[in-house]
Amino acid sequence: MRHGILCFLLLTGCADAARRDEVPLFANLGRHHRAVSTSSERAQRYFDQGLVLAYGFNRAESARSFQQAAALDPGCAMAWWGIAYASGPDINFPMGPEQARSAFHAVQRAAAAAARATPVEQALVRAMAARYAWPNPEDRRPLDLAYAEAMEQAWLQFPDDPDVAALYAEALMDLRPWDLWTGDGQPQPGTERILQVLEQALQAHPAHPALLHFYVHAVEASPHPEKALAAAGRLSGAVPGAGHLEHMPSHIYVRVGRYQDAIDSNRRAVAADAAYLKRSPGSGPYHYYRAHSYHLLSFAAMMQGSSAVALAAARDSVAAIPPSALEEILPFVDGYLTFPMHVLLRFGRWEDVLREPAPDPKLRVATALWHYARGAALANLDRVAEAQAEQEALAAAVGALAEGDFVGLNPARAVLEVAGRMLAGEIAARAGGTEAAVGELRAAAAAEDALRYNEPPDWMTPARHALGAVLLNAGRIAEAEAEYREDLARNPGNGWSLFGLARCLRARGAEAEAEATERLFQRVWSHADVELTSSCFCQAGR
Numbered sequence: 001m002r003h004g005i006l007c008f009l010l011l012t013g014c015a016d017a018a019r020r021d022e023v024p025l026f027a028n029l030g031r032h033h034r035a036v037s038t039s040s041e042r043a044q045r046y047f048d049q050g051l052v053l054a055y056g057f058n059r060a061e062s063a064r065s066f067q068q069a070a071a072l073d074p075g076c077a078m079a080w081w082g083i084a085y086a087s088g089p090d091i092n093f094p095m096g097p098e099q100a101r102s103a104f105h106a107v108q109r110a111a112a113a114a115a116r117a118t119p120v121e122q123a124l125v126r127a128m129a130a131r132y133a134w135p136n137p138e139d140r141r142p143l144d145l146a147y148a149e150a151m152e153q154a155w156l157q158f159p160d161d162p163d164v165a166a167l168y169a170e171a172l173m174d175l176r177p178w179d180l181w182t183g184d185g186q187p188q189p190g191t192e193r194i195l196q197v198l199e200q201a202l203q204a205h206p207a208h209p210a211l212l213h214f215y216v217h218a219v220e221a222s223p224h225p226e227k228a229l230a231a232a233g234r235l236s237g238a239v240p241g242a243g244h245l246e247h248m249p250s251h252i253y254v255r256v257g258r259y260q261d262a263i264d265s266n267r268r269a270v271a272a273d274a275a276y277l278k279r280s281p282g283s284g285p286y287h288y289y290r291a292h293s294y295h296l297l298s299f300a301a302m303m304q305g306s307s308a309v310a311l312a313a314a315r316d317s318v319a320a321i322p323p324s325a326l327e328e329i330l331p332f333v334d335g336y337l338t339f340p341m342h343v344l345l346r347f348g349r350w351e352d353v354l355r356e357p358a359p360d361p362k363l364r365v366a367t368a369l370w371h372y373a374r375g376a377a378l379a380n381l382d383r384v385a386e387a388q389a390e391q392e393a394l395a396a397a398v399g400a401l402a403e404g405d406f407v408g409l410n411p412a413r414a415v416l417e418v419a420g421r422m423l424a425g426e427i428a429a430r431a432g433g434t435e436a437a438v439g440e441l442r443a444a445a446a447a448e449d450a451l452r453y454n455e456p457p458d459w460m461t462p463a464r465h466a467l468g469a470v471l472l473n474a475g476r477i478a479e480a481e482a483e484y485r486e487d488l489a490r491n492p493g494n495g496w497s498l499f500g501l502a503r504c505l506r507a508r509g510a511e512a513e514a515e516a517t518e519r520l521f522q523r524v525w526s527h528a529d530v531e532l533t534s535s536c537f538c539q540a541g542r
């Protein structure tokens with residue numbers, strides 16, 4: 001029997017995980033426990049660890065823990081179930097062919113061992129068996145639907161089991177990854193069911209890490225992200241060694257304008273991941289979660305004027321992406337590699353932008369964004385002819401994009417439409433064409449509004465900050481005020497629009513509201529290392 005286990009682990013590329021001394025038991029993964037049918041105390045500990053790691057989207061490390069549990073107790077159906085679960089897709093990553101084969105064979109072993117399992121374990125194994133086939137079909141949607149339907153039956157049979165509820169909600173979320181709400185804030189089909197399942201389970205199990213994690217994701221793009229503030233607070237510190245779970249509260253904090261809390265969450269996350277990656281450096285896709293934590297940290301710092309923090313985190317985000325990603329998943333990371341330039345633009349560091357080296361020409365999206373950033377910097381240095389040359393280079397780079405090129409969740413062309421309009425608006429503003437600048441910047445804001453939700457946004461410097469500044473400087477106070485208010489509805493509490501709004505209110509004599517807005521601005525800007533004279537450095541001193 002043990003020989004068969006080792007053969008299986010070799011088949012899945014994880015033979016080393018079968019050696020117990022190479023699969024650590026981490027001491028800082030919280031207290032979540034799910035008793036499973038095993039006579040091995042150590043197998044139970046590895047199962048618990050694997051489950052929490054999977055709930056924190058560290059699927060590779062989770063699989064290692066479940067494999068260790070299976071090696072310790074080959075008759076534990078839930079250990080094999082766990083391998084299948086950890087090998088599957090989630091809202092961030094699809095499933096590769098090796099994972100598909102691993103999952104299929106593992107669930108066969110789970111089914112073979114299910115006779116000694118409890119009824120709820122048997123229900124979970126049946127549901128997982130519906131999720132996989134081998135060979136893995138090119139179109140997985142029928143399998144994903146079958147899994148969600150099977151998990152619904154398990155949930156109806158065991159409605160008080162929080163793990164079953166979490167797994168059912170996740171199965172529904174996987175049917176619409178990052179697409180639970182429409183652009184105008186309406187729930188997509190299935191979203192209300194997800195909320196029902198999670199909210200019902202959280203009433204009885206308010207500290208469950210997966211319920212909290214998935215509830216943040218279910219609510220963050222909604223018109224009322226504040227509904228998840230309590231969940232975010234409970235998740236913070238609940239699993240201190242799981243960096244992604246430490247990061248997740250920041251998805252809500254940035255949506256409600258608590259930027260320093262978002263920074264603090266992500267600092268804890270990257271510290272946890274640094275400690276973890278020292279013990280498990282070859283952790284596959286999990287490196288991207290660390291990059292994501294730095295990314296959101298930088299965005300939050302940008303919104304509250306912390307330029308040094310924002311730039312350091314932007315550079316750390318790029319450095320956290322493994323070099324192998326440029327070969328393995330280039331379209332996924334390409335758009336992030338010029339991120340530091342956009343922090344420099346945000347804070348008006350035009351000469352520093354021009355010192356940034358050109359990307360490798362094979363990086364199509366990065367090349368286009370590099371030309372945009374240079375064009376904006378040159379325009380703001382009154383080098384308009386050179387800015388126009390970069391504008392032409394941007395247009396050529398956009399023309400060279402492939403259909404599969406993305407920035408985050410959005411097609412690169414859609415994001416670069418914002419960039420092109422922004423650059424055109426800044427060039428027009430420098431050339432004295434206020435009406436043309438307003439037209440281009442309004443078009444940039446409309447293109448930005450049309451982007452799919454992502455956190456942080458795939459366009460990280462709101463176009464309305466520049467639009468409001470141009471309007472305000474042109475004496476068009478009511479129009480500027482409307483743009484700042486719209487931006488604050490989309491990006492609550494950000495210092496840039498609070499500053500601009502306060503100036504509008506002063507200009508039209510609304511002194512009491514201006515003073516209240518200025519107090520809000522000072523609170524947000526208390527961590528800043530820059531002073532503002534405009535909501536956009538592109539209009540500073542105008």
